[in-house]
Amino acid sequence: MTKDDLIEFGRPLREKYFSQVDSDVYLVNNGANGLAPKNILDSFQSHILRDYSWPDRYRKYDYREDYDGAAEEVAKILGTTIENIALGANVTTLINAVLRSYPFVKGDKILVQSNSYPAILKTVKFVIKQHELELVELPLNYPLSDDEVVEKYEEVFKNNNIKLALIDTISSKPGVKLPYERLIKLASKYNVLSLVDAAHGIGLLDLNLDELQPDFLASDLYKWYYTPRGSALLYVNPKHHKSIHTLPISHFYVDGEEELPKDKEKTRFSDQFNYTGAQLIGALVTVKDASKFIEEIGGLQRIKDYNFKLAKQVGEEVSKLWKTQVLENKEGSLVSSLVSVEYPIKEGTIINESDWETFNIYKLIREGIEKKLIKEFNTTAPIFYHNGKIWIRFSAQIYSGLDDYIESAKLIEKGVDEYLSSNTYKKIIGAATD
Numbered sequence: 001m002t003k004d005d006l007i008e009f010g011r012p013l014r015e016k017y018f019s020q021v022d023s024d025v026y027l028v029n030n031g032a033n034g035l036a037p038k039n040i041l042d043s044f045q046s047h048i049l050r051d052y053s054w055p056d057r058y059r060k061y062d063y064r065e066d067y068d069g070a071a072e073e074v075a076k077i078l079g080t081t082i083e084n085i086a087l088g089a090n091v092t093t094l095i096n097a098v099l100r101s102y103p104f105v106k107g108d109k110i111l112v113q114s115n116s117y118p119a120i121l122k123t124v125k126f127v128i129k130q131h132e133l134e135l136v137e138l139p140l141n142y143p144l145s146d147d148e149v150v151e152k153y154e155e156v157f158k159n160n161n162i163k164l165a166l167i168d169t170i171s172s173k174p175g176v177k178l179p180y181e182r183l184i185k186l187a188s189k190y191n192v193l194s195l196v197d198a199a200h201g202i203g204l205l206d207l208n209l210d211e212l213q214p215d216f217l218a219s220d221l222y223k224w225y226y227t228p229r230g231s232a233l234l235y236v237n238p239k240h241h242k243s244i245h246t247l248p249i250s251h252f253y254v255d256g257e258e259e260l261p262k263d264k265e266k267t268r269f270s271d272q273f274n275y276t277g278a279q280l281i282g283a284l285v286t287v288k289d290a291s292k293f294i295e296e297i298g299g300l301q302r303i304k305d306y307n308f309k310l311a312k313q314v315g316e317e318v319s320k321l322w323k324t325q326v327l328e329n330k331e332g333s334l335v336s337s338l339v340s341v342e343y344p345i346k347e348g349t350i351i352n353e354s355d356w357e358t359f360n361i362y363k364l365i366r367e368g369i370e371k372k373l374i375k376e377f378n379t380t381a382p383i384f385y386h387n388g389k390i391w392i393r394f395s396a397q398i399y400s401g402l403d404d405y406i407e408s409a410k411l412i413e414k415g416v417d418e419y420l421s422s423n424t425y426k427k428i429i430g431a432a433t434d
Contacts, residue, residue, distance in 0.1 A: 006297065006298045006302070007297060009297075009306050009398040009399075009401070010398070010399070010400060010401030010404075011399075011400075011401055011404075013297065013398055013399055014027075014399035014400070017037040017038060017039065017293070017297075017399070018035065018037055018038060018399050019038050020038050020041065021035070021399075022378075024378050025378045025379065026378060026379035026400075026404050026405075026407055026408035026411065027379075027397065027399060027400050027404065028379060028380075028381050028394050028395065028400060028404065028405050028408045029380055029381045029382065029393075029394075029395055030223070030224075030337075030395040030396075030397040031172075031175065031200060031223060031337075031338050031393070031395035032382065032395070033222070033223075033229060034220070034222040034223040034224065034226070034227075034229065035226075035397070035399065036222070036226050036227055036228045036286070036290075037226060037293055039289070039293065040226060040227065040228070040286050040289050040290055040293060041228060043285075043286050043289045044227075044228045044282045044283060044285075044286050045282075047066070047281075047282035047285045047286065048280060048282040050062070051063075051280065051282070063275070063281070064274060064275070066281060066284075066285045067087065067274045067275075067281055067284065067285075068082065068274070069285070069288065070087060070281070070284045070285050070287045070288065071085045071086075071087055071233075071270065071274075073287045073288050073291060074087065074202075074221070074233050074287060077202060077291070078202065078207050078208065078209045078233075078235065079207070079208035079209055079210050079211060080208075080209040080210045080235060081210075082270060083238070083241075083266055083267055083269065083270050084209070084235050084236055084237070084238060084241075084269070084270070085233055085234070085235060085270060086233070086234040086236070086246075086269065086270055086272075086273035087231070087232070087233055087234075087273065087274075087281070087284045088232050088233070088234060088273065089230050089231075089232060090220055090222075090229075090230070090232045091120075091197060091198070091199040091218040091219065091220050091232050092117075092119045092120060092123070093232070093247060094218040094232055094233070094234040095120055095123065095195065095197065095216075095218050096123050096247050097234065097244065097245065097246060097247040098195060098216045098218070098234070098236075098244055099123055099124065099127045099195070100123075100127060100247060101243065101244050101245040101246075101247070102164070102193075102240075102243055102244065103243055103256075104127070104131045104133055104163065104164075105131075106131065106132045106133070107132070107133070107134065108131070108133045108134070108163035108164070109133065109134045109135075109136050109160055109161060109162045109163055110124055110127070110128060110133055110134070110135060110136065110162070110163060110164050110165075110166070111136045111137075111138060111153075111156060111160070111162045111164070111165040111166065111192070112124055112135065112136070112137050112138070112166045113137065113138045113139075113140045113166070113168070113171075114137060114138065114139045114140050114141070115140055115168070115171040115172070115173065115174065115176075115386075116166055116168070116171075116197070117168075117171075117172050117197060117199065118359070120166065120197055124166065133163075136156060136160055136162065138152055138153065138156055140152065141386070141387040142174055142176055142327055142329075142334065142386065142387060143327060143328060143329040143334060144329060145329050145330065145331055145333070146178075146179040146182070146329075146331065146333050149178060149179055149183075150179055150182050150183065150186060153165070153183055153186055153187075154186055154190075157186065157187070157189075157190040157192055158190070162190070162192045163192070163193060164192065164193040164194075164195055164215075165183075165187050165192050165193070165194055165195065166195050166197060167180055167183045167184065167187070167194055167195065167196050167197070167214075168180065168196075168197045168198075169196060169197070169198040169199075169200055169201050169205055169219075170199075170200035170201075170204070170205075170336055170338060172199070172200075172382075173340075173382060173384040173386065173391075173393060174327050174340045174384070174386045174391055174393065175200075175327075175336075175338030175339065175340050175382075175393040175395075176327060176334040176335075176338075176340070177205075177333060177334055177335070177336045177338075179333070180196060180198075181212060184196065184212060184213070184214045187215075188213070193215045193216070194214045194215045194216070195214075195215065195216045195217075196214045196216065196217040196218070197218065198217050198218060198219040199218070199219065199220045199223060200220075200223060200224065200336075200337075200338065201217070201219035201220070201224070202219045202220075202221060202224060202225050202233065203221075203223070203224030203225035203226070203294075203300065203303075204223075204224040204304070204307070204336065204337050205336070206304075207219070209235050213237065214235070214237065215236075215237050215239075215240060216234070216235065216236055216237070216240065216244070217234070217235040218232060218233065218234045218235075219232065219233055220232045221233060221283075221284075221287055221290070222283070224337070225287065225290050225294075226290040226293055226294070227283055227284075227286045227287055227289075227290050228282070228283040228286060229283065230280075230283040230284075231283040231284045231286070231287065234273070236269055240269075241268050241269035242256035242257075242268065242269075243256055244269060245272060246272050246273055246276045247276075248276060248277070250272075250275070250276040250277055251275060251276070251277075252271055252272045252273075252274070252275060253272060254268055254271075254272060297398070303398055304337075306396075306398055307337040307396040307397060307398065308335075308336060308337060308396070310337075310396035310400075310401075310402065310405075311335055311336065311337050311338065311339040311394070311395075311396035312335055312339070313402050314339055314341075314394050314396060314402065314405040315328065315335060315339040315341055315394075317402065317405070317406055318341045318392075318394070318405060318406065318409045319341050319342070321406065321409055321410070322341065322342070322343065322344040322409065322413065323344060324341060324342035324343065324344050325341075325342050326339060326340070326341055326342075327339075327340040327341070327342070327386075327391060337395060337396045337397070338393060338394070338395055338396075339393070339394050339396070340386075340391040340392065340393045340394075341391065341392055341394065341409075342389050342390070342391055343383065343389075343390040343391060343392050343413075343416065344413065345390055345420075346417060346420075346421075349420050349421065350426070350429060350431050351385075351390060352429060353385065353388070355428075355429045356384070356385030356390070357385060361428060361429070362384075362385070364428050365425065365428060365429075366382075366383060366384075368419055368424060368425065368428070369383055369415070369416055369419050372415045372416075372418065372419050373411070373412060373415045373416075376415060377411040377412070377414065377415045378411070379408040379411050379412060380412075381393055381394055381395075381408070381412060383416065392409075392412060394408075
C-alpha cells in the first residue's frame, strides 16, 4: 500500500470506520473515554457471543488462550515480555492493585503531585491511612519547562526519604506531558519506586518498557489504542513480581514468600491476573484487531504525527478565536495529542478559585456545563481551573479535522458563557441575587 492509497484522516476516516457516531456530533474529547471503530466493536461483540455460545467450553478451554494472546500483543507493542504484563479494566483498578498489595511499612512516604488524577489520589490517601504512611505533595503550576519539573522532583527526593513516587506520562487536567522518562531515571537514582500513571500512554507515546524500566506502569488501551472501554494493562518490573497481586485477591493468588518451581516462578505475576472471577474479556481480546486497524490506516507513527500536529493547530486556532493562550512552555514540550486552551472569561463573570478548587462545588459546575454542552450543543470538552485561569482541554484524534475543533470551540464558548451567566451557576457559588 502506497501513501496515496491511505485514507484521509478526519471526516473521511470517521465516515468509513466510525459510522456508529452521530453525524452531527463534534468529537473533540477522545482523551476521556476513547472511541473504537465500528469493525472493532463488531469484533468485540463476536468475542462476547463466542463466550456466551457455551460458557463452560469457553471458560475452560478458550478463555486463557484469548487472554494470553491479548497480553502477548500488548507486550510486543510495549517492548517487553508477557511475564511482565497483566490486563484489566482500567488504570484506576490496576494502580489500586499495585498500591493495595505492595508491602509498605509504617512511615513510608508516597509522593504525588498537585495534578495527580483524583481517583488515584484518593487511592493513595486510602493506603496511607490503612498503613500509617506519609503523603508528600509536590505543587506543579504550569507552564513549566521539563527542566523545572525535574528539578522540583529532585528537590523533593533529596530532602525526603520517598518510598514511592506517582509519575504521570500526561496529566489529565491540565493535559500536559511530563518528562516521565527523566523522572523514572531520577527516581531510580534516589532509590524511589516509580509508579507511572500512563492512562494517556499506549497508542499516544513511544513506550519501550524494557528500556524505560519503571517499577510499575499502567495504561488504558481504550483511550488511544482504539479498543472498547474495559481494557487496560499493567506492567510490573520483574523484581517486584512477588509483591503485586490482583484486586480482588482471587483463585490464583500466590503468597510472595511461597517458593515456586522455576517455570512457574517466571509467570508468577502474570498468572495471578488472567482470571479473577467471572469476567468478560471481549474488550481486551480486541487489542489484536486494533493493531490490524492501525496498520490498515498507515501505522502508529502516521497516527501520532497527525494527532500531534493537529493538537498544535487546534491550540493555535482556538486561542486565536478566543483571544487567549495555549498552555505551553517555551520548549513546546507540554502539548502532545492533548492541548489545553485558556477559556475567555467574560467581564462580570464571577470566578473564585475556592469554588473551582473545592471538589464538591467544582463537580456541580462541571456537571452543569457538561450537561448543557452535550444536550444542547452536541459537543463537550473538560473545563477546569489551573494556576489562576480557566482552561478547556481538547484531544486530537484521527476521526476529526481542524474545522471540527473550531466549530466545537464556538459552541463551547456559547454554552459555557450561557451557563456561567445563569442563576444555576450563581446559586452554586453563592452569588445569586434572588
